[in-house]
Each structure stands twice: as C-alpha cells, then as structure tokens.
Amino acid sequence: MMRPLLMFVVLCVVSASSKPTEKKDRVHHDQPLSELKHDDSQNYDYDHEAFLGHDEAQTFNELSPEESLRRLGIIVDKIDTNKDGFVSEEELKIWIKNAQKKHIYDSVENQWKDYDVNNDGHITWEEYKNVTYGSYLEDPQADIEYNYTHMMNRDERRFRVADKNGDLMTTKEEFTAFLHPEDFAHMKEIVVQETIEDIDRNGDGFIDLKEYIGDMYSPEEGKEEPEWVKSEQQQFVEFRDKNGDGKMDREETLDWILPSDYDHAEAEAKHLLSQADTNKDGKLSKEEILNKHEVFVGSQVTDFGEALLRHDEF
Template identity: 50%
Template sequence: MFLKYHLSLLLILFIIKYVASKPEIVPDLHKQHLNAEHHDLQYDHDKFLGEDESKVFDSLPPEESKRRLGVIVDKIDTNNDGFVETEELKKWIQYTQRRYIDDDATRQWKQHTFDRDKNGTISWEEYKKNTYGFMDDMDPRDIEREDDGFSYKTMLNRDRRRWAAASTGDGETLTFEEFTVFLHPEDVPRMRNVVVLETLEDIDRDKDGKISVDEYIGDMYKHSENEEEPDWVVSERDVFKKFRDHDGDGFLNKEEIHEWITPKDFDHAEAEAKHLVFEADTNEDNRLTKDEILDKYDLFVGSQATDFGEALTKHDEF
C-alpha cells in the first residue's frame, strides 16, 4: 500500500505537470506532452486506454495492437459517420478514466475484504489494521526512517488525514463511494485542499511551507553537474515565473499551488482529446479518420482513450 499510494500521488503530479503546465494557453496544449525534448507517449497511452489497460496493450505485437485499436475507434465514433470528433474522443477518455477509478476501488474493496461485517462501510481501524498492521512488529526507528522524504509514519498520518476528508460523516467510517474518493481524490472538489497539501509536502524539500523554483524544477528534472539545462526546463522556469508565481516572490504558496493543480475551467479530458487530434490529424480538418488513428497507433495505445489495454486483451469482442 505504501508504494501504491506513493505512485498514485506521483501520477497525480505527473498529470498536473504535463497536461496542465500552461492551462491559460489552450493552443499550446500539445507542447505540454514534451518531456526532455521527446513526446511523452506513455501519458497519452494511460489517458486513452486507462492505466491498467495500457500496461497490457503495450505488450501486444504491433499488428494486434492496430487490430484492437480499430475496434476501439468504431466504439468512439458514436454517430457512425466515419470520423472521430474531439467531443467523441473527450467522452471516451472520460469513460475510461471513470472505469479505471471504479475498477480500482472495487478491486481494493474486495481484495482487502474490509467490510467483514457486511454493513456497507469500512472503518479507519479496519483499514489501518489491514494496511499498516505490519508496523506493529517494526522497530519504531524503522517506522520513522525516511526514504526520499517518505516514511511509514508519514504515510500513515497522510492516509488518516485523507480518510477524514473523504468522509462526509463522522470521519471514522467510509462508504464505498467515500472509499473511492479516498483512493482517487484528485478531481473531487472537497478533497482539493488535501491534494494541495500533499503536493506541497512532496515538493517542498526544505520544509519551509512553500515551493521554490528549484524545488518545482527538481521534481521534474534531476540536474547533473556540468550539464546544461535542456530547453524544456528553461521553458518551465519561465512558466513558473509568468504563470505560477502570481505575487512574484519566487515561491508558490498554498493559494498559488491550488491554482496550479486545480486550474479553473480546465478539463483534462478535453485537453487530452485536443492533443490527440492535433498529433494525428494529418489533413488538418480537426477530426480523425480510422486510418489517421491507426497510422499513429503508437500514440493512442500509449493514450487515455485506451484505458483500454486490459479491455483489448480481456473482452470477447476483440
């Protein structure tokens, strides 16, 4: 759970940085998928297929990937006009996002068999025992020992704080819906303060309660001695100064972090759909044919329209 939790948070930050890098400039959305001067295909794959499915899809031979992608394209084209419009792609991405979240929550709910008394809720004590019970036999020094800024004690406390925020009742028990919010808080309005705080805790290495430009960059790029920063890093420094640090003091406070990771009127699914159309639309008519998508199959089978990797291998229709 410790590793899975940490990786989930890293994924949140990854989405924030590479999809919402410049939410104020919609035409530049495709540029946000550039990392270290190469196109970040894995993010596109996870968005199009879904996180679980993209892992399976990536293991398929190219011809099988194309065949199954063709089946997906037919499903996305809901009006059967032979074209995939941005809105159709957006709805598909929203569907795969929601499916991944629901499947993950269901899997964890069943896997840990929290609700042994069948009352439809999980208590914090049940969750704590099942997830952190191993700590009872650990040396207290090992519990508090930090590894890259994280310790078991830190993660336990963060889970407890997130658990209380996810609850709409007494803060001690969660329904399945609240448990889903606990696992995937990133798009839930009442959880935004928790997500902001977790982001600050992860990036604020000197623990001064704010994020410096070097901490902001350091979370994306590890500088090597005598190495010149690549252009995308120089650009990110400029983004920090012009779009993130509103008061110009050289740091991001909690309010500025909030605006960064939960930008107003920014739709991640729409941004990804526009990006995919931009990358694959060879005749520039702002819509995609099946051939255009299949010609760029390496973009889509590593995209959120394929949260579908698993579906591509499991479903009978393939």
C-alpha cells in the same frame, strides 16, 4: 506484508530519485472522452464512447438493434436522476463524467474486499490502517528505511477529509475520494496541502522557484541541463507565480496542479443535446433520445452499415 497501494507509493519515491533528467509532472488533466476522431459526418463512434465509456460502447456494438434500444431506454431512466421525465444538460454531463470514471470505480470495487475486513459495507480507518500498514505496526523498526509513520499520518488526514460525516467509516464513494482525491471537489485542498508538503523544503508553506524545479529535476554532475528545465523556470515566473512574489501560495498551487481545463463532458453533453433535442426545449425526453439512438449507442446493424460505406468491395 505491505499492501499494493503502499508499495506503489514507495516505488514512486524510488523511481523519482533514480531518473534525474526525467521530468515529473504533478498536473492533473482531464482525459479525453475518446481517442477516436469526432466527426459526425463519418460516424458517431466518438459519441458512443463518450456517452458509454470505451468498454461499454464496444459491448453495444455486438448487440442487436432491439437489445441496444432496450438497454438505452434503461440508461435514460438512470440518467434522469430527478425523475421528471426529462434528461437535462447537467444530468447528461454527470452521466458522461461517471461513464468516463468507470475504470476508477471498477478499481475501487476490486480493492474493496481487501479492506472491508468484516464485510459490513464500510471501510473504517482501523481496517485500512491495519491492512495497509500491518507489517510496520508489528515491527516499527521498518520505519528506519521509509518513514511509514509520516505516510500513515498523511493517509489518516486524507481519510478524515474523504469521510464527509466524520464517523471514520467510508462508503464506496468516500473511499473512492480517498484513493483518487484529484477527482473530487471537496478533496482539492488536501491535494494542494500534500503537494506543498512534498515540495516545500524550507518549510515556509510556499513553493519557490528552486523548490519547484528541484521537485522535477536533480542535476547530475557532468550532465548538461535539459532544455525543458529552462522552459519550466520561465513557466514559473510568467504563469505559476501569478502575484510575482517569487513563490506559489495555496491558490497558485491549486491552479497549477488542478487547472480549470476545457470541460470535455460539458461540451459533449451540449453536443448530444443539440443532436437529439427535436423540439428545441433545452432538454431531452426519453422518446427524443430513443428516436436518435444512433447518436448515443451502436449496434450490429450500425456497424454493418458503416462497413458498407467504408468498403467498396461490398
């Protein structure tokens, strides 16, 4: 039986070819920290979700003020990774980024037991290969319909890049990098390489305009070309192909699929620092954070107070 991850890849290939007018987007953008409006004059709900993540922020809203404050103190100790007694802007930014990726880590946690067959706390390439491609390895004739050999070789190459110490055994952090390479700096090159290989039809190691558009759009006989196709052609010429040689190299492909977006976590870290740094020394003590707890976390009382403000009948 094929594992869900492999089935997902196969289904993506099928769906991409079955919807010729639907635009395929390979660009990886950072998600907003919260869907809520950021307006501190109304409430700190946005900051709570940015600092804790959506689900954890909702949990804090159900806590008593005392319990909320106690848990915030524990969090502050975790954020202070160098244990100097202060929370720096960088430590705050890293915490926010990790809070926003909790759903990714939860997903990896759920998959971990499926692949760590011997329960030794690591996933080897052999374990991953056997679980994911077991059916194909038992019956190579299955390769006729889908090129599982190619998929397996690509997975092994990515696995080796994620496996930083080269022992072909991944920790949870390394396995997360393998499954979600776009979120890890040391995996960017492999994401670029895989993207070029997917799109580069003539095998020259570059992406030209025809290949760029062909990856997104397959014309249907008798159907008018969508307007977005012309727009993408213009994007390629004006923005993607920076050196104007008619094709995208590795660096240009990297700028396309993994753009240097506005850093939401950094901006939020600066904001929280400015809100709680009462002595203006550029860092936060535990006392400063707890004194400004309402900026970082909610509780039953803050929810009740907001309800009083929002409903005249009270």
